[in-house]
Amino acid sequence: MPLLEVEHLQKIYTTRFGATQVQALKDVNFTIEKGEYVAIMGESGSGKTTLLNILAALDRPTGGVVRLSGKDITQIKEGRMAQFRREHMGFVFQDFNLLDTFSLRDNIFLPLVLSRRGYNEMAARLDMLAPKLGIADILNKFPYEVSGGQKQRAAVARALITDPDILLADEPTGALDSKATAQLLDLFGHVNRDGQTILMVTHSIRAASCAQRVLFIKDGLVFHQLYRGARTDDEMYAKIGDTLTMLTTGGAAHA
Amino acid sequence: MLDFYPKLALNNLRKSKDTYWPYMLTSIVCIATYYIMQSIAMNRGLLQVSGGAVAVSIFFLGTVVIAIFCVALLFYTNSFLIKRRKKELGLYCVLGLEKRHVALVLFFETLFSALFCLILGLIFGILFSKALFLALLYVLDFSTPIAFTISIPSLITTLVLFLLLYAVLFLYNATHVQRARPVELLRSTQTGEREPRASWLLTLLGLICLGIGYFIAVTVKEPLNALLVFFGAVLLVIAGTFCLFTSGSIALLKLLRRNKTYYYQPRHFISVSGLMYRMKQNAAGLASICILSTMVLVTISTTVCLYIGRDSMISSLNPTGISGRVTLLDDRTPEQLNTEIDAALEQDGIRPDVLEQRFLWRYADFYALRDKNVFTNAPDDTKQQPVLVSLIPLEDYNAMTGQQLTLDASEALLFTNDASFSGNTAQIGSETLHILQQLDVLGPYQSNQVSTVQLSYEFVVSDFTQLQQIYCSATGQNAELEMCVYLDTQDDSALQKAIASALFEHTPPETIYSINARATVTESWNSMYGSFLFLGLFLGSLFLMATVLIIYYKQISEGFDDHDRFSILQKVGMSKKEVRATINKQILLVFFLPLAMAFVHMAFAYNVICNILVIFGMTDRLLFLVCCLVTFFIFSLLYLFVYRMTAHTYYRLVEA
Numbered sequence: 001m002p003l004l005e006v007e008h009l010q011k012i013y014t015t016r017f018g019a020t021q022v023q024a025l026k027d028v029n030f031t032i033e034k035g036e037y038v039a040i041m042g043e044s045g046s047g048k049t050t051l052l053n054i055l056a057a058l059d060r061p062t063g064g065v066v067r068l069s070g071k072d073i074t075q076i077k078e079g080r081m082a083q084f085r086r087e088h089m090g091f092v093f094q095d096f097n098l099l100d101t102f103s104l105r106d107n108i109f110l111p112l113v114l115s116r117r118g119y120n121e122m123a124a125r126l127d128m129l130a131p132k133l134g135i136a137d138i139l140n141k142f143p144y145e146v147s148g149g150q151k152q153r154a155a156v157a158r159a160l161i162t163d164p165d166i167l168l169a170d171e172p173t174g175a176l177d178s179k180a181t182a183q184l185l186d187l188f189g190h191v192n193r194d195g196q197t198i199l200m201v202t203h204s205i206r207a208a209s210c211a212q213r214v215l216f217i218k219d220g221l222v223f224h225q226l227y228r229g230a231r232t233d234d235e236m237y238a239k240i241g242d243t244l245t246m247l248t249t250g251g252a253a254h255a
Numbered sequence: 256m257l258d259f260y261p262k263l264a265l266n267n268l269r270k271s272k273d274t275y276w277p278y279m280l281t282s283i284v285c286i287a288t289y290y291i292m293q294s295i296a297m298n299r300g301l302l303q304v305s306g307g308a309v310a311v312s313i314f315f316l317g318t319v320v321i322a323i324f325c326v327a328l329l330f331y332t333n334s335f336l337i338k339r340r341k342k343e344l345g346l347y348c349v350l351g352l353e354k355r356h357v358a359l360v361l362f363f364e365t366l367f368s369a370l371f372c373l374i375l376g377l378i379f380g381i382l383f384s385k386a387l388f389l390a391l392l393y394v395l396d397f398s399t400p401i402a403f404t405i406s407i408p409s410l411i412t413t414l415v416l417f418l419l420l421y422a423v424l425f426l427y428n429a430t431h432v433q434r435a436r437p438v439e440l441l442r443s444t445q446t447g448e449r450e451p452r453a454s455w456l457l458t459l460l461g462l463i464c465l466g467i468g469y470f471i472a473v474t475v476k477e478p479l480n481a482l483l484v485f486f487g488a489v490l491l492v493i494a495g496t497f498c499l500f501t502s503g504s505i506a507l508l509k510l511l512r513r514n515k516t517y518y519y520q521p522r523h524f525i526s527v528s529g530l531m532y533r534m535k536q537n538a539a540g541l542a543s544i545c546i547l548s549t550m551v552l553v554t555i556s557t558t559v560c561l562y563i564g565r566d567s568m569i570s571s572l573n574p575t576g577i578s579g580r581v582t583l584l585d586d587r588t589p590e591q592l593n594t595e596i597d598a599a600l601e602q603d604g605i606r607p608d609v610l611e612q613r614f615l616w617r618y619a620d621f622y623a624l625r626d627k628n629v630f631t632n633a634p635d636d637t638k639q640q641p642v643l644v645s646l647i648p649l650e651d652y653n654a655m656t657g658q659q660l661t662l663d664a665s666e667a668l669l670f671t672n673d674a675s676f677s678g679n680t681a682q683i684g685s686e687t688l689h690i691l692q693q694l695d696v697l698g699p700y701q702s703n704q705v706s707t708v709q710l711s712y713e714f715v716v717s718d719f720t721q722l723q724q725i726y727c728s729a730t731g732q733n734a735e736l737e738m739c740v741y742l743d744t745q746d747d748s749a750l751q752k753a754i755a756s757a758l759f760e761h762t763p764p765e766t767i768y769s770i771n772a773r774a775t776v777t778e779s780w781n782s783m784y785g786s787f788l789f790l791g792l793f794l795g796s797l798f799l800m801a802t803v804l805i806i807y808y809k810q811i812s813e814g815f816d817d818h819d820r821f822s823i824l825q826k827v828g829m830s831k832k833e834v835r836a837t838i839n840k841q842i843l844l845v846f847f848l849p850l851a852m853a854f855v856h857m858a859f860a861y862n863v864i865c866n867i868l869v870i871f872g873m874t875d876r877l878l879f880l881v882c883c884l885v886t887f888f889i890f891s892l893l894y895l896f897v898y899r900m901t902a903h904t905y906y907r908l909v910e911a
Contacts, residue, residue, distance in 0.1 A: 058826070082830030097823045101450075101528040111828050113524045119515045142450060158827070 001070055002031035003197055004055070004166060009064035011050050011220075024050040025061070026220035032166070032199060037192040039208035040201045041240070042217035043248075049170070051217065052201045056168050057085050069165055086111050090159030090167045094174035096151045098143040104154040105139040111162050125161050133157050133187060149180025156187065160196070167191070169200040173207045185210045205244070209237040218247055260356070264363030267343075273811060273904065274339055278332045279372055281804050285325040286376025286417055288797055291384040292318045293409035295391060309779060310395060310786040317790045321797065326420060328801050333424050335808045337431055339815075344432055358429040365428070369421040373414065380413070381405055394562070395785035396778075451535035453506035461498025468492035472863040477640040481866035488863060492856060493546055500542035504534040504848075525824065525837050526844070533813065533845060540809055544802050545849035548894075549856045551798040552886055557864060558791030560882040561784045561873055568872040569777055574699035575612065575743035576751040579758070579770035583736045589615035589651055592738065599761035605753060612743040614698035616651040618713070619726050619734035620644060629682045630712070632730045642673065643711040644683065646722045646734070652715045655698060661717075665689050668715035670697040681714070684728030688714065699741045740770075748774030799890075803897045806846070810901040814908030821909050831910075838909060846898050850891065857883060 009028040014021050024047045032038050042048040053059035055066060057073050066073050068088060076084050091097075098107045105126070112122045130136040133153045138146055146154075152172060159167055169188075173181040181204075189210055192198050200211065208214050210233060216224040226243060228236055268275055296314035301307040347357050468491030475484050508531045512518045518527060534541075561568075581592065592615055597607040622641040623630040633641035649662050662668070667688040669681065679690045695701060697713055716722050726734035744750050755772035821834050829837075861883065865876050873879070 079830065079832065082825075082828055082833065086828030091826060093826070097826055099528075099820060099823055101532050101820070106524075106528065109519065110524070110824075113519050114521050114827075114829055114833070116521060119519045122519065 003034040004032040005067040007065045010062050012062045037198045037212045039211035039214045046217045047220045048201050048217050088165045090164035092169040092172045094171035096155045108158045167198045205240045209233050260359045261363045282372035283376040287380035290380030290413040294384050294406040309783045313786040337428050365425040396781040451505050453509050454502040457498050457502040458506045461495045464491045465495030469859040472859050475863050485863050497542045501538040526840050541849050545852045547798045547802045548853035551795045552857050554791045555795040556882040556886040558788045560879045562788040564873050565784045573773040575741040576773050577742040579740040581738040599757050602761045603757040610742050614741040617736045617738045618645045618647045621730050628678050645713045647715045664721050668692050670694040670713040673710040686725045807901045810905040814905040817909050
């Protein structure tokens with residue numbers, strides 16, 4: 001059974017007075033297996049953010065099904081939703097979304113605290129995680145005291161500390177310089193090799209070229225997908241570039 | 256193009272109603288309040304009523320207080336507004352408006368809001384001043400109607416004061432914009448904030464200030480010291496409150512954070528860290544709220560208590576309709592004085608038998624220091640609270656009570672309002688008196704109904720020789736006899752006044768040197784305490800408005816700040832319900848901390864205020880306690896109401 005199944009996903013936004021309708025997602029279908037590292041690419045307005053919001057259960061689809069480990073997340077009741085997201089998903093955002101009022105340590109603990117885990121368990125998990133992410137010696141600092149790359153690594157730690165089924169990343173390299181970007185992608189690779197499923201939305205070719213599979217979205221549809229196979233990162237980079245050129249110049253779909 | 260700036264200004268005023276309307280409302284209330292107080296203080300009719308002068312001078316004081324308060328309040332709200340709008344103003348600069356253009360927009364905004372507020376404020380002022388004036392006359396118990404007019408000089412004073420204030424506010428805002436750079440204006444609200452530091456020194460200082468203040472307030476015993484001491488204590492408590500709110504709160508939160516099992520719980524985790532930042536920004540505001548609330552509580556409960564208790568205060572100080580003192584230059588007896596009184600009354604055509612009761616007795620008194628049962632003459636510069644010792648000849652006591660008692664030279668009867676006195680001997684100077692009996696009644700006085708402003712001991716001694724001897728042994732001087740005169744009639748104030756004036760006019764010169772009709776005293780007290788009450792309620796409501804306003808703006812500014820924080824929390828996996836619960840907890844704490852603290856202040860101030868009230872002749876502690884509790888209860892209800900109102904706006908901002 002695939003870890004994540006998306007079937008006939010559809011999302012229509014209606015403007016306030018119902019005058020016009022915007023179809024952000026028409027009919028999106030794909031599956032992700034456990035342990036996969038998938039990137040979703042698309043231009044602004046292609047619907048990829050909408051897709052991620054629905055996968056993250058921040059938004060509800062107009063039609064279709066999203067199953068995580070066999071459970072349809074579109075049917076989860078509002079009251080249970082927060083807990084479900086906390087326990088099964090980890091999030092990494094473009095603008096980090098760390099709280100200024102917490103030290104990095106407390107930011108990382110946040111989802112566990114919300115799940116009422118004891119301090120010792122939290123500390124033990126962080127002790128395992130922090131060295132891997134290279135943040136062990138900055139845990140007591142506050143977000144405004146560290147660099148963007150360090151902030152993002154702390155955010156990754158926050159996402160991973162709950163041991164989520166899937167890590168959802170929204171433009172994780174968007175606010176980072178090239179060095180920090182390289183470090184973060186490196187980190188994602190490591191984490192994935194340890195068995196963590198990752199779904200990353202991005203329009204950075206550099207970021208997408210690290211994934212095992214890249215889905216291309218255009219006009220609310222999965223337009224094309226690309227498997228890494230035996231390609232190196234650089235070959236993958238070139239291939240993604242070609243595909244994007246083809247997409248913008250208007251080739252036929254073969255998803 | 257010319258009407259672009261006024262239009263923009265108008266539009267701004269209309270659009271930013273969440274922040275601007277409360278400011279306008281405050282201005283309107285300030286203007287109305289100031290006008291009302293001015294017009295009452297300037298009312299000429301008031302001066303002509305007996306006791307009116309007292310009221311007028313109290314109200315003039317009131318206008319000054321209100322003026323100062325209004326200026327401070329409007330400055331506070333203005334600074335809040337301009338801080339909120341920095342981003343918007345920065346945007347104008349980025350969009351190509353020059354700074355002088357921005358200043359022009361600000362000018363028109365100020366102009367429009369000033370006109371709007373002045374017009375509405377004065378209209379409300381005129382409308383309500385009529386109603387309040389009637390209320391005042393009722394409170395003052397003035398039976399004669401006083402003409403009420405719209406006071407032109409008050410209108411002008413109000414206009415001038417507030418136009419000047421608006422001008423200053425505009426200049427302040429304009430220079431603020433002038434000095435800032437657009438990029439800074441744009442970013443000014445979102446610079447990352449450092450974690451607040453807890454200053455243990457300040458916390459300790461705060462605790463010490465508060466401790467000393469409370470200690471003084473609780474331990475003060477002597478009413479006459481109380482007033483002076485009270486101001487010291489108030490200053491200490493204010494300082495302590497500010498210290499504790501600013502650094503004590505943060506120190507406490509840091510302590511809580513250090514306790515890992517407490518801190519890492521969903522209920523506390525977000526609140527503790529959120530509160531730390533909240534306190535950093537708002538400590539001063541919260542401390543002001545606390546102080547203001549305490550002021551409201553103290554002002555209203557004392558003035559209400561004085562007003563309600565004034566009748567019993569008057570009757571304890573003036574037990575009979577007419578009371579007076581006579582210096583005796585000869586050895587006139589009470590009977591002789593009675594005849595003189597009869598003669599004086601008849602001269603004014605008043606029948607002597609309207610006097611239902613007459614108490615006259617001779618006495619000699621001096622201030623003494625009491626050490627248990629030993630009384631020694633009090634030196635003039637004594638720091639201790641002296642007691643008043645009176646010596647009364649048995650002859651007069653017998654004549655007054657119709658008894659035929661006899662006393663030995665070493666025997667005495669005692670009437671005192673000092674409940675702490677016990678034993679049956681008293682040593683005055685070198686004489687020791689054996690107290691045969693403690694009297695419950697002396698003339699019009701009853702021992703359980705006497706004012707305790709001044710502790711007094713009235714000894715009835717065997718005869719004049721003995722009186723002289725005791726007096727001389729205590730003071731080293733010869734006793735100069737005086738006579739108390741208490742006359743009572745039916746409760747008819749015109750009659751009382753007529754009798755007082757007859758005695759004043761027609762008794763032989765230098766006979767009765769002070770004579771009071773209770774009716775006259777009542778009038779002047781009514782006017783004094785009525786004015787106090789009126790002013791107290793007036794200032795109380797003004798303080799209350801300030802409190803409400805500060806709370807409201809606090810909520811709004813926090814709503815803006817917390818919006819981002821809570822949206823992150825939701826993204827990271829907090830449900831709406833949890834977010835709400837957390838918000839609720841924070842607001843409740845921040846909101847009710849000042850109220851709780853005000854209650855504590857009030858509780859500690861209770862003793863010292865009781866002692867101050869004694870100076871005004873108010874000794875009924877129970878009445879004051881009831882007044883305090885009722886005031887606190889009503890105040891809490893109002894506070895709760897404001898909380899409800901503002902919490903709603905806050906949720907709207909946070910969850911938007």
